[in-house]
Amino acid sequence: MAERLVFIVAVSATDSRLDKYLSLQSPISSRSRAEYLIDSGLVTVNGKPAKASYKLKIDDKVEVDFPTPKSTEIKPFDIPLDIQFEDDDIIVVNKPAGLVVHPAAGHENDTLVNALMAHTKNLSMKFGEDRPGIVHRIDKETSGLLVVAKNDSSHQHLSDQFKARSINRLYEAVCIGEPKQSEAKITSIIARHPNDRKRFASVKDTRGKIITTPTDDITIGKIAITSYKVLKSKTTASLVQLKLFTGRTHQIRVHMSELGHPLLGDKLYSTAAASKKIAGEMKLETDAMNRFLLHAKVLGFIHPKTEKEMNFEVDWSTQEKAFIQKWFP
Structure with missing residues (x-):
């Protein structure tokens, strides 16, 4: 069953944009999540669909329906993953350049998400999107570290850290x-x-x-x-x-x-x-x-369950490392 959230707009939120307002509400907690839900027709204001730019009024009733998870629609793609750490809550992976993070037009079955689906059945599906486990992204040509959530609780905890700008990303x-x-x-x-x-x-x-x-x-x-x-x-x-x-x-x-x-x-x-x-x-x-040449070298965050500080660092791949050592000795 889809989960429904209901918010009643307070005086302090009057004249706020709908997308900005929702991005501040838990468990949505990001503008991109809010925009996804609005664009998918899963948000109503006073029972009617509303645009992201809608300016809220006091006592407006905002309702959000989370879609049913669609994990079964994603095909596993069995390729080697450079996993730096894994437990029951998270996976830290070193993504190679050239690999798209999640399915999109032209890359439906050959992404990091597809590879993760082949590796484990335990990935967060908090928002029912075609992005199970994905808390943050890096570009296709960017290499380096990503943290993946294996359950909804971990996803929310990590999302809150990104929102608070407490994640260390070098x-x-x-x-x-x-x-x-x-x-x-x-x-x-x-x-x-x-x-x-x-x-x-x-x-x-x-x-x-x-x-x-x-x-x-x-x-x-x-x-x-x-x-x-x-x-x-x-x-x-x-x-x-x-x-x-x-x-x-x-x-x-x-x-x-x-x-x-x-x-x-x-x-x-x-x-x-x-x-x-x-x-x-x-x-x-x-x-x-x-x-x-862009590489996510360092990633630091608080573990969503143990609350321990975790820090990871990975070097460039062999070809890029040789290039850098040659030109920047």
Whole structure:
């Protein structure tokens, strides 16, 4: 049976957007979850379907129906998994570059989720989506660490940590050029690119300046915060460490591109001018890897059941590690 949640809007939530309001309610706890439920027609306000942008009024009755789990529709895909840790509640996996995290158009049966389904029958299905166990995601071409929930309780506990920004996520990347500042924090509001649906971009004001502080009149996008530190650099490219405080789609790629230093190998966010800086042997080796160089190296969180702090670290794969050691000795 589907689970129904009922919320009565208080005075303090008057004029809030429906999606933002739901993202603050447990067990939804994220904007993406709220948007999924609204888009799926599983949310009503006063008995009628409502858009994500609906502005709530005092005493509005918001009802949410969670769908029946659809795990049986996902086909197992038996490929080796690089599991760093597993118990009855979580799995920590090192995802290789080139593997999509969950089923989507063009990748229905060959994703990490399909591989997890072949590995275990115990995965969280809290929201009844085609994403069992998936608490957070990284791009197809990004390699590195992910934590997967094996039950609904663990999923909720981990989701709360992501929402509270208490998860420690450190990435390494190679970017084109050399940032002027050796370390800095980047803050913006990231939304779909206005002209290219495949890309994301920071929201700008009427003068074309990137907006760094959310206001009530900004109705699109989500706050995105990234810090970076240059580890090693040369004129053509730099090895950087990045810390995610939020987890927006393409966040690191967007921020580094808008900084003027797109990730090496990132065909979607790189510019012609930036790409020209990479030539000769470095270009040949970059093309051979057929990916952008971004790696989720460190992941730290509180175990959802034992409450113990857990920290994991994985290195780049062999080819990428050799490339980095060669160009950034």
